[in-house]
Every structure is written in C-alpha cells, then in structure tokens.
Amino acid sequence: MTTTKYHLAVLCASISAFLDLYSTQAIYPALHSRFGIGPAGTGALIMASTIGIAVASPLAGLLTERIGSRKASFIGLVLLILLSFSVSFLKDLHWLLGIRFLSGLVIPIVLSSLLASVHLTSEVGDEVSVSATYVSGTIIGGIAGRYLPALLVPLLGWTPASIVFSGVHLILFIFTVLLLPVSTNPAPSGSIDLRLDVFRRAWTESLRAKFLAGFCLLFCQTAVFTYIVIRLYVAPFNLDYSTLGALYLVFLPPLILIRFIPRLRKRVEAKTLLLAAVIGGWCGLLLTISNTFWVVLAGLAVFSTAVFVAQTVLANEIGADASAPKAVSAGMYLFFYYLGWSLGALAPALFWSSFGWNGCLILLCLVQLTGFALSKNHWYKKQHDLIPKMRELLLIDLKEKT
Numbered sequence: 329m330t331t332t333k334y335h336l337a338v339l340c341a342s343i344s345a346f347l348d349l350y351s352t353q354a355i356y357p358a359l360h361s362r363f364g365i366g367p368a369g370t371g372a373l374i375m376a377s378t379i380g381i382a383v384a385s386p387l388a389g390l391l392t393e394r395i396g397s398r399k400a401s402f403i404g405l406v407l408l409i410l411l412s413f414s415v416s417f418l419k420d421l422h423w424l425l426g427i428r429f430l431s432g433l434v435i436p437i438v439l440s441s442l443l444a445s446v447h448l449t450s451e452v453g454d455e456v457s458v459s460a461t462y463v464s465g466t467i468i469g470g471i472a473g474r475y476l477p478a479l480l481v482p483l484l485g486w487t488p489a490s491i492v493f494s495g496v497h498l499i500l501f502i503f504t505v506l507l508l509p510v511s512t513n514p515a516p517s518g519s520i521d522l523r524l525d526v527f528r529r530a531w532t533e534s535l536r537a538k539f540l541a542g543f544c545l546l547f548c549q550t551a552v553f554t555y556i557v558i559r560l561y562v563a564p565f566n567l568d569y570s571t572l573g574a575l576y577l578v579f580l581p582p583l584i585l586i587r588f589i590p591r592l593r594k595r596v597e598a599k600t601l602l603l604a605a606v607i608g609g610w611c612g613l614l615l616t617i618s619n620t621f622w623v624v625l626a627g628l629a630v631f632s633t634a635v636f637v638a639q640t641v642l643a644n645e646i647g648a649d650a651s652a653p654k655a656v657s658a659g660m661y662l663f664f665y666y667l668g669w670s671l672g673a674l675a676p677a678l679f680w681s682s683f684g685w686n687g688c689l690i691l692l693c694l695v696q697l698t699g700f701a702l703s704k705n706h707w708y709k710k711q712h713d714l715i716p717k718m719r720e721l722l723l724i725d726l727k728e729k730t
Contacts, residue, residue: 335461337507338442341401342465344500345438347473348412348431349377351493358481363421375673376425380432381666388436389444389659397441397655398508404437405501412497416490436662443646443658457590459644463636464586467579472496474576535657537703538645541602542661543668544699545642548609548692549635550672556616556628559685564619578629582636589640601641606696609634613689 352359352373359365359373392400411431418424442462476496480489557575560567592601608630615627646654646661679687 331509333507334509335458337504337509338445338458338461339465339468340500340503340507341405341438341442342462343469343472344405344408344497344504345435345442346466346469347476347493347497347500348408348428349435349473350374350470351473351477352428353474355477355481358477358486362419362486363424365421369421373425373428375670376428377432377435378666378669380429381435382432382663382670384433385436385440385659385662385666386656387659388440388662389656391437392440392444392655392659397445398510400655401438401441401445401508402501402505404434404441405497405504407434408438409494409497409501412494413491416487416494436659439662440655440658443643443661444655455648456593456640456644460586460589460640462643463640464583466639467583467636471576471579531660533705535646535660537705538642539661539664540699540703541638542642542665544696545635545638545668546665547668547672547675547695549632550669551676551688551692552613552616552628552631554673555676555680555685555688556624558680559616560621560624565621565624567621575625575628578625578632579636581629582633585633586636586640589637593641593644598641598645602638605634605638605641608637613692617686617689 356365359369363369365373388400395403408431411427411434415424415427418427476493477489480492483489484492553575559565560571560575589601612627612630612632612634615630616624618624618627642661646657676688676691679691683690
C-alpha cells in the first residue's frame, strides 16, 4: 500500500499543515505597516498558534480516532484553507491573533491523522520511510511558509499575497485528496470517548519516554534558532536581517539525509539512532561557540540534521506503539512536542541576560539530562532485562544436561 502516491499525499498534507505556522516570521515590515505590530508582537503571533496546537492536540487525537485519519486530515486541511483566506481581509491585530490561535487548534487534526496513518502500511519497514516523508513535508512547509510571504507580500501587497498563499493551501489539498488512498482510513471507533481511561492508556512508560523525547527535541530546536539569531546580530558578527533570514536554509540538508533513515532503521535500533542524533546534535552545538560565522553555520547545519533524524525516528516510534490508540498517542505526543516549543522560546531568556549563548547551551544540557533521567528505564529496559534472561536460559540449559 505504500506507493509513491501515498508518500506524495503525506508530503502535501504535512507541507500544508506547516505553511501558516511560521508565515509571519519574515514579513515584519508588512505586519508593522498593516497592524502596527512591534517586534515582540511577531513572536506573539507564532505563540498564539503554538498555544492552540498544545491545547488541541489531545482532543485532535480523539477526533481522529472517532472519524478516521483520512476524513480528519481532509477536514483539517479545508479549515486551514478557510483560515488562511480570511487573513487576506484582516486589518485588526486582535482578529489576526484570533485567526492564528484557531489555526493552531486545527493543525493538530492534520498532524494527528498523519502520524496515526503511518503504520497503516502493509510492508514491514515502510513505516519509517513514510515517517521520513512526513518530516520532509514539515521541513518544506516551514521553509516555504517563511519565504513565500516574504516574496509575495512586497511584490503583490497584503491582500493579493494572502489570497495566493491560501491558493497554495488549496492546491496541496486537491493533491492530497487525489493521492491519499481510502485504505488509510481505519474503522472509526464510533464515539469520542472523553474518559480519563483513554489518556491513561497513552501514559505508559514507553509512551511517556517518547513524549519526553519530543518535548526535549522541540525545546532545544526552538531555543537554538531563537537565540542564535540574537548572538549573530550583535558583535562580533553584526549580521543584517537578510543574512539572518538565510539561516533557515540549514534545514535543507536534512531533506536529503533523512531519506537514508529507513535503511538505517532496518539495521539499527531506534534508541541507537536517537543516541547518535543527540551526540551529533551536540557536536553541532559546540561548533556554535566559535566566533567564526561559517563555523557557526556548519554547526547549525549539523544540529538541524540531528534534530530531524530524531524527529523521523520518534514519529515512527509513536505510530509503532500499540499500548494505546494511535491517534490518541499522536495527539498526546504533539501536546508535549509543542509544549517544548513554547518553553524553549521563553526559558533561555533567564540564562541569556547573565550568561549569553553559553548559558543557553547549559540550559539545553540540563533539559536533555533531565529528560534522560526521567525516561532511562524505557530506553535501557532491554539491557536491564538481559542478565535475568541469560540466567534463566543458563538454568534451562543446565537442567536439560542433567
């Protein structure tokens, strides 16, 4: 069932889900001119969406479980088209913040449905490949969402540019409808079960470890790409805005490299790949301590690649865990994932004023160590069980010989 069409459908849907999330980052002059917004307000627009995502993610998982992943993804994509189109005619900041929050409520519907459908493939090993396609879509959506508005708004003006942007959503939706197989729609559960038992089933040791990993992942990514901009804006770098905007191009190398993850995953365990991603990420972060721009840029490229490798592995692991309904697990994962985004944008400020960039790195280290300490029993459970199993096998062997 994992055909090229299915991969393209997942790619289109994940691109559309991420188009709006960062669309306000690169158009500050237009936002200031139309809405009178200041620099802090730009961050508030993104925060409005991520708060919506965090709030809606658990419920989005329940909705997906109720109506099926295919129908849920279509509903979410249509709502994103309408919300994107409505921005064309807004002139009041409060309405814009409201639309951004509503977009945040809708995005988890699409993401939960995609994560839930990853393991509906029929061939063993294809799931990781679909996860890689999903992550590729989030990367492309994030990059396009930043650069399309920056290109279209100065060229066409706010209203025409916003209409064209919503047209991109519409095109992606049409391709998703045409390409997504009906077989990705599992049997609906029949009703939305809001009992705590549904969430308790998604609170196993295994899933908690993955939720924590997702939290740490986006906490670190957000902290790095929020505060590295400040580091490069001041001495000794003194970079201009256009160069700082180009930093996000370091997300492009992972698009190629994560396509090799499915092959690696067939030979290497998930925890080994995650450990390699953590080590690789820190190798990249240590390079960012340098006062040479190209060394810092190389460090960011290595770090971003490690982040998306980890994201690909985790997206697959969430779908593979059978201890709870997949859509509910996906919704809970997205809740912790974007909670990490919100805290990752704010917490490093406490360290920045006194310790600068090095203080941010210390905070990232503390967060990762805390996450590991809280979930180590899961990631190293097999090693803990190894000695008792070997002892049991030896006893059986001795009994057979005697």
